[in-house]
Amino acid sequence: MHIDVLFTGGAIFAGAGEPLHGYAVAVTGNRIIGVMPEAEAQALASSGTRRVDLAGALLSPGFQDAHIHPISGGVESLQCDLTASTDATDAVRRIAAYAAAAPTEPWILGAGWSMDHFAGGAPTRALIDAVVPDRPVLLMSRDHHSAWANTAAIRAAGLSAETPDPADGRIEREADGFPAGTFHEGAGDLFDAVKPQNSADLIYRGLLRAQEDLIAQGITGWQDAWVGADGPGTGTIEAYERAIAEGQLLVHVVGAQWWERDRGVEQIPEKLARRDARLASGTADRFELGTVKMMVDGVAENHTASMIAPYRDAQGHDTCNHGISFVEPAVLREAVTTLDAAGMQVHFHALGDRAVRDALDAVTEARATNGPSDGRHHLAHLQVVAEADTPRFALADAVANLQMLWATHEEQLDTLTIPFLQEGAVQRQYPFGDLQRDGARLAAGSDWPVSTADPLAAIHIGVTRVGPGNGTPPLAGEHQRLDLVTALTAYTSGTAYVNHRDHDTGFIRAGYLANLVVIEPNPFELAPEDLYQARVRETWIDGSRAYARSESLRIPR
Known part of the structure; x- marks a missing residue:
């Protein structure tokens, strides 16, 4: 048995049940070829085997996310990103800073504002107007169920006090019925015809x-x-x-x-x-x-x-x-x-x-x-x-x-x-x-x-x-x-x-893809209230290391 990579020296969470102790995981090519006692694995390893010392960390199958919007997240990180805002004032400051750094963008687009930073969960157009009065601004909330617009965006979309709420959404309104600046659910789609589409x-x-x-x-x-x-x-x-x-x-x-x-x-x-x-x-x-x-x-x-x-x-x-x-x-x-x-x-x-x-x-x-x-x-x-x-x-x-x-x-x-x-x-x-x-x-x-x-x-x-x-x-x-x-x-x-991928992922078993994550400290050795201290040390995909925290960089493939 030829072993390309051997993981030893830590507990193994195999995808179900309590962690294994005293075992090693052997990988050849992009597959796991065995989970075996450490002494047996060491005897099978050769001079060409790459040994990964877990040093007490936990080896787990790679995590899989069952509900995620990765492209939205990636795109929004490249736009006006408000996810780090600490309050309403900070959100407005970030909008102003982004607008100043992007003077040629016809619309300011982005996301990440938090509803609890604004009265009633509904920020107003006036807050953006104070810092960006001359260009349309449209920003999705952190949960992506509400949009925040300035007056320029509202007028560009042709919205007014007479614009009815769509069947699948609601417009927050001022006393005279004019849109106040927050558009919930399907009401955010009222801007689709006029805002720039992502390239x-x-x-x-x-x-x-x-x-x-x-x-x-x-x-x-x-x-x-x-x-x-x-x-x-x-x-x-x-x-x-x-x-x-x-x-x-x-x-x-x-x-x-x-x-x-x-x-x-x-x-x-x-x-x-x-x-x-x-x-x-x-x-x-x-x-x-x-x-x-x-x-x-x-x-x-x-x-x-x-x-x-x-x-x-x-x-x-x-x-x-x-x-x-x-x-x-x-x-x-x-x-x-x-x-x-x-x-x-x-x-x-x-x-x-x-x-x-x-x-x-x-x-x-x-x-x-x-x-x-x-x-x-x-x-x-x-x-x-x-x-x-x-x-x-x-x-x-x-x-x-x-x-x-x-x-x-x-x-x-x-x-x-x-x-x-x-x-x-x-x-x-x-x-x-x-x-x-x-x-x-x-x-x-x-x-x-x-x-x-x-x-x-x-x-x-x-x-x-x-x-x-x-x-x-x-x-x-x-x-x-x-x-x-x-x-x-x-x-x-x-x-x-x-994901219909339990036949080759999600477990540490012979024949499964070597999609693995090294977590330290081992969360099973932490008190529940300290679990947040656990961090990903390495990520392996198809038998190759794709990320290593210790090197502070992503490993090129």
Whole structure:
């Protein structure tokens, strides 16, 4: 047996179960060829074997992100990036600085402002007008469910007090009805006809920038939650295919084709054709399109997440607002049943409890109509889930796609969401523990650039339900915590299952691709409250080292 690379001297998390101790992992070419006792492995190694001393670190399968927007994140990092803003004043300062540094850009585009930095979660046009009065400015919020525009952008789009709210969105308004500057959900699309579209070159550079950053965080595969069609998905398929052609796509990707919510089942043949073209390309193992992304509702902080009970007003009284269902339940059921029959996976954005129920109803109907399938349909976000619905995930064979990082008390949740939900709703926030106990299969993702893509930061909160240095109690109670094994499993073999890549990734097993991450210190040797201290030391893809923190650089391939 010839061994190219041998990992020794640390614990091995194999993708499920407790870590192994006293074992080594042998790699030849791009594959793992064995997990064996260290003494046996050392005897098989030769002078040509590269030995990697883990020095007490943990070796794990590479992380996989089940819900991420990498190209958006990469592109936005190249534009007016507000993600590091500390408050409203800082956000405006950054806008002014970017505008001054880019005097020839006809529009200032970017993202990353935080709703909790502004009264009512709604920044005004006047704030931008004060620093950029002469050019249109359009900036997406951190969660990408709201847009912030200045007066020049509003006028360029031809919007006025007479402009009605679209069916899938809401315009914040001044006393006379004129747009105040914040546009929620589909209202942000009112600028699409006039704002500049990202160039193919910018989209491609954004992909490569994102890939570099994500590999440094131990991520070796992902599901891109919006490719094709309109908005951020425009040009993404072409960017991935260009990266493959140029030998630059190092990770494996599932592209979730965007479901156009103003259309119905007539769009399904287009999606099947894209999937089949990718399969025929011969490179679908690197990038495939067998998934459809259906956005069932919005988000709770702007009161567009679809809820069973109505939102309350600031005085605690019920309103008539239950949020927005972007896809009518009957259409949802028909579409999911048709997609399932065609062998497509459905990836749901389902945040409110009514959206979760509607999505589960659709999967249940597909199962009843078509019988069992290998669709591996999954519901992402799951902020509020009715107690009666957590057992339905296992019954419907639907995967719970967790964004663990959000499952903690923080200002946006505590000021813009919890006060406007029904009494007791805080106990139903991100019920990960209930889902696990009720037998749901778990996967994990970040939704980056909505929040950091760092799996270890998310795992810390999944295990503790408390952010580092946060003195608040665990969100929704200690019983909603996950143990470390479960959280790591969700981020490795759990997402590999969702991505239909559990046959060759997500585990450390003989025959599997050598997509590995070295984590130090070993998180299993840390107290739960110290998990955030764990960092990725190295990332290996196809048996080659793709990132090394100790060298402060990305390793060229």
